């Protein structure tokens with residue numbers, strides 16, 4: 001059976017897409033789902049950094065070039081999540097046979113309940129190609145006008161390519177007056193907002209440790225928002241724990257805490 005393949009794209013760079021995909025993947029795996037994270041972001045091996053993984057010499061590109069087996073490009077990450085580094089530069093994609101890429105993506109799709117694809121930001125060739133890899137699209141954006149306009153472009157292109165937009169994740173939400181509201185964003189993008197992830201200093205801390213936030217600090221507000229979305233996607237009922245009080249968080253930061 002083929003699992004769901006969802007491509008995560010943002011249009012604008014730096015919206016927190018990679019962090020979100022990595023944590024969502026781990027959260028789905030914690031809910032017992034088989035998850036493959038496909039890093040189609042060529043600028044850096046971002047996904048593996050957020051997950052604290054090193055040494056990923058074989059990429060999807062090597063498989064496409066016929067120089068490695070698919071199983072050699074699959075790495076095990078936290079909570080049993082599987083990661084496939086893309087290494088898909090434009091030059092490399094051009095050299096690869098498109099039918100081989102499609103066949104490979106189908107093969108990967110059969111190996112998991114969810115294949116989450118981290119697409120590169122921007123609207124260049126590689127980003128557009130990544131949109132084609134998934135059947136569904138989730139936009140990861142910030143509640144600012146510049147991010148939303150780029151997200152809209154991405155969504156329109158995805159639709160033209162036959163990739164179904166599921167909705168948008170609003171990341172780094174601060175609820176400041178200058179931010180667009182959920183309703184405004186839904187009206188512009190014409191898709192539902194699936195999750196609102198707050199601006200949360202714990203996200204950067206977790207990244208610095210190379211441990212996904214949903215493992216490092218599962219009761220932080222942004223981890224809860226991500227787990228809620230994972231439960232929704234997995235069709236699982238999940239009761240979020242009470243978010244930690246700021247006082248408890250200060251104590252934890254000062255004296256450490258059991259994780």
Ligand SMILES: Nc1ncnc2c1ncn2[C@@H]1O[C@H](COP(=O)(O)OP(=O)(O)OP(=O)(O)O)[C@@H](O)[C@H]1O
Pocket residue numbers: 010012013014015016017018019020041043046120121171172173197198199200201203204207222
């Ligand atoms: N909810 C959040 N609260 C605070 N910081 C965040 C949040 N989400 C992401 N960040 C931080 O924002 C920065 C950019 O995140 P990330 O690398 O995931 O973005 P990206 O959209 O994948 O970037 P690009 O597409 O340009 O590669 C990182 O430093 C990350 O720790």
